[in-house]
Amino acid sequence: GKRMTVPAIRGRKQDGVTAQPVVMLTAYTMRMAQLLDPHCEMLLVGDSLGQVIYGLPSTVPVTMDMMCAHGAAVVRGSWHALVAVDMPFGSYEGSPEQAFASASRILKESGCAAVKLEGGEAMAPTVDFLTKRGIPVIGHVGLTPQAVNVLGGYGARGKSEAEAAKIVGDARAVADAGAFCLVVEGVMEAIADAVTAAIPVPTIGIGASSRCDGQVLVTEDMLGLFERTPRFVKRYADLANEIGAAAAAYREQVLDRSFPTPDQTYRPKS
Ligand code: KIV
Ligand code: NA
Numbered sequence: 001g002k003r004m005t006v007p008a009i010r011g012r013k014q015d016g017v018t019a020q021p022v023v024m025l026t027a028y029t030m031r032m033a034q035l036l037d038p039h040c041e042m043l044l045v046g047d048s049l050g051q052v053i054y055g056l057p058s059t060v061p062v063t064m065d066m067m068c069a070h071g072a073a074v075v076r077g078s079w080h081a082l083v084a085v086d087m088p089f090g091s092y093e094g095s096p097e098q099a100f101a102s103a104s105r106i107l108k109e110s111g112c113a114a115v116k117l118e119g120g121e122a123m124a125p126t127v128d129f130l131t132k133r134g135i136p137v138i139g140h141v142g143l144t145p146q147a148v149n150v151l152g153g154y155g156a157r158g159k160s161e162a163e164a165a166k167i168v169g170d171a172r173a174v175a176d177a178g179a180f181c182l183v184v185e186g187v188m189e190a191i192a193d194a195v196t197a198a199i200p201v202p203t204i205g206i207g208a209s210s211r212c213d214g215q216v217l218v219t220e221d222m223l224g225l226f227e228r229t230p231r232f233v234k235r236y237a238d239l240a241n242e243i244g245a246a247a248a249a250y251r252e253q254v255l256d257r258s259f260p261t262p263d264q265t266y267r268p269k270s
Helices: 006-010 030-039 064-076 096-110 121-132 145-151 161-176 189-198 239-255
Strands: 022-026 042-045 082-086 114-116 137-142 181-185 203-206 214-217
Touching: 006 082, 022 030, 030 042, 030 064, 042 064, 064 082, 064 096, 082 096, 096 114, 096 121, 121 137, 121 161, 137 161, 161 181, 161 189, 181 189, 189 203
Parallel strands: 022 042, 022 214, 042 082, 082 114, 114 137, 137 181, 181 203, 203 214
Antiparallel strands: none
16 A cells, blocks of 8 residues: 555545544554554654653753664554654754755655654744655744743643734644644644634644544553653553563563473584
């Protein structure tokens, strides 16, 4: 089969109606990409890999090298989903030209088809610049984790009228500038509803209610690999306990020498 395309994703929403929601999950590694790929329209190599893979305190320290390397791994592990890679903090905000240099490097080194960048009105000229030069862009509004130092935390956005109106304006600006879909993160349901109604391209929600044209989650959260997850995460598996139990069983068998057995042992054929 052929990989999902940007026009196919954008085309999921026709005259404001999305018959089939867009399914997206994060992936950072080849093997995870292989497992998720058949079930997703898009795989996102999120800069959440900063916390999930590298143990960093936020996405702010994530580098271009990290995004390129993990992007390439996910492209190698997938064949059906469109792969999008997050532009890391500091790689695009300075100017449209800086953004083009960074985004083109990400596309060349990873083989991905699109980039995602955070921000609203202020980033609209950059979204336009990239799109007109052959780089499809996914927008990201509402809670924008790269702005944690400005926002002061990861709480839901849009709790005041003014903030809600700003998020809808940001969404419009990014969509008008040519983004082919828009991640909406950490907002009240009414705002997700307003944003989804306001723009012609699909909204992909995370902590943004069911009133979006698609959904995305951090895969490790959804798999139950972390003790603490945000309220909007639903756990579809309990892998932390499974992995802990497997490691404990392995330890037990190494200690009592019941592993390896003859089945796992090289011996001359008799
Ligand atoms: O970095 C990330 O994982 C993201 C999504 C969760 C939208 O940006
Ligand atoms: Na991100």
